[in-house]
Amino acid sequence: MFAGHAALRHWEPVHFDRHLIRMATRPGIFPTFFLSGFECSTFLWKDGRRRDLVDETQHREHALEDYRLLRQLGIGVAREGIPWPLVARQGGFDFHWIEPMIAACRETKILPLWDLCHYGYPDGLDPFSPDFSLRFEQYCEAAARHVSTHLPGPYYFTPINEITFFAFCGGEWGWVAPYCKSRQEREALREALCLAAIRGVKAIRSVLPDARMVHVDPLVQVIAPADRPDLAEAAAHETHVDTFRAWDILYGKERPELGGAPDILDIVGANNYSFGQMEYREQGPHKALEPGHPGIEPLCVLLHRIWDRYKRPMIIGETSGMSKGRPEWLRDVMQESLAAVNRGMDLHGVCLFPAVDMPDWHTGEWLHNGIADLVPDDGRLRRVPYQPYVDELRRWQKELNRVTSLDDDPHSDPVELQEVIEAARRLRPQPDANWH
Template sequence: MAQRPGIFPTFFISGFECSTFRWKEKQRRDLTEETQHDRHVREDYNILRSLGIAVAREGIPWPMIDVGGRYDFSRIDPMIEAMAECQISPIWDLCHYGYPDDLDPFSDAFTERFASYCRAAAEYVIPRLRGPYFFTPINEITFFSFCGGEWGWAAPYGTTKEDRFRLRLSLCKAAIAGVKAIREVEPQARMVHIDPLVQVVAPRDQPDQIEAAEHETYVDTFLAWDIIYGKEHPELGGSPEILDIVGANNYSFGQMEYRAQGPHQALEPHDDRIKPLHDLLQTVWQRYQRPMIIGETSGLGGGRAAWLKDVVEESLAAVNSGMDLHGICLFPAVDMPDWHTGEWLHNGICDLVPEGDDLKRVPHEPYVAELRRWQKEFNRVIALDEDPLSDPVELQDVVDAAKRLRKVPDQNWS
């Protein structure tokens, strides 16, 4: 890892909630609008710049851009302008749970239309921003297939395990086609395929569920990445180069106790069955041997700083053991609402505080202080250089910090 520069200009990354699903009542949600990121885009990117973060996951809302196969990308022009002004490099999220109303995600037309849209998106954004260029074709294929394919939370409102498998296969097929379409425009474009890190355990009093729990942990969790890599369903055209960068999301609720029906139950904070993040990352690394990032991570409320400390120490342990880890995405940059209740989660770098019709951005100071402490530990600036995109992060600084902090820490799930 230390023998070459990092993939990204900064080790710490961030991003903005940008879901555009049709939710349970079949209404279209637009989380970019709900968080007012569309109204505060310059302020939001200036906040990242002031925090020494030069990379952000940002969404292009497919169902709002693509109307019957005709594209209008003007909606993202303010984002592009703000990125250029603040010198923030995007990881463009091309499908964040939402797709056009006239498409059936189980059809061949879905794959063809998605590939065309990916090509058009690349043709639009690449001439307008400096490279390198990063894309996430379809966000969290595995979670999307549960959310829309088995639990019925979002379109296409599937309700069975068979629906979940069919949706995942279709999304993987589309994602592979999307990667190929983007690389017709820019052969050097990098892909970041995002999915959750998951560990599922059987209830202590139900040993008969051990096999099912282990199947979800070691088979089901990895199937989408396996298909994109080409390990499974090679007829769809996956390969290691198409998988490219693995984005592994890490949240406390990713470690769960098995339930035969519906979502599993998140483990309590001090459950002795919780595995360290280092161990979860090791499973991903051994399976693919591809560059990795923590694709999303955040604590909640007053536990955000402690969560960040734990995640960074575990990530440094991963670096120290030889994993090719290139970044940690503090997600989201600004608060987001719980999809079900609408209550603010208080999981962002900034809380959102209502002021009349406006949502004021208020940095969570303990979280920011912990971020700055680690930037100093890495011997990095805590605000961006004059031209942060001119030189990627020197991973030797991260490796040196890992050597100074060899221990894998105790869990602190606040």
């Protein structure tokens, strides 16, 4: 499948004198095709305890090391969190929590894609009240001013991470605040989050008119159990309607009175994990399909459901395999993504998330889904890259003619998307229902 002469006959941007580099014919939105990020949830968990996953992974104290890892890997953009519940103060905001990340971004010249609400909001704030979207708007404006004062552009933001999943785990399953447990509350929470996100986009752009927004939500495919054909309609509704509800509102297709528009949706981030393909359950989370299940759809098909609906620039907003399956997962995701490119999808990047490992929310066990594992060592968490995963990344960087490490000015030349398109045509990957 991999042409051995490909690297020789394709332009290698990192090896040429900058004055000789040709202009991109189809410039990408981001400085590198591969992105990454750091788990940054700050939810109130179902036990009432505030979680700070940045603290649990020691990312705050290892920020420079973590960003240097990305730089060595040729990754120039990282999803990074601003912890709204922690920075919010009576009468203002305290952004010292992100000083290590800003310093690391400044030194490594990696651009952050700021998550402003990663499942967490300030204590005492009711997401169903009008005050929620007002407070979020004020916070977004302050965050935009702060990061633009301390870092050069361009600027990228995700106002509210995974609105649909947030609505499920906080509005129907009761995992996180506001601990609701009905489908009606789930839908009310989703609309409240959409309204806040729309107002947040406008607040950010009042400070940074050219800021780009990436709105991420999971790719979902739901089928009825074989012995419950009566659930087929409900499963199809989740697959073809509910999955898109938040994006539809942000785009302005649904509830236009909330202020959504195509430029609000801007860039669509499709988060892709194996457990996004599920068997319908009437109560609680659905059951993930086992590999080889006949109900599994190729990732290419799921991506095109989004592309056909919005025709907006897209990225894989998060994706990762688990443990020893990480390199195979990346291979499958790339093959499916390039198959979607061959069908016309405007793909601007793939985010390998997380960069360093994260704990399972429920058990606390390390998931081994990062580019680097976290190994306890006398109270510290050592970062140990998982080499087979890194090797697979390197192989795809060469296939797409992408840089394998960042130079002194990684943002001077945009990604040449035409080379990604040409690689897709050359490799001709076919959608595979057994991709996961």
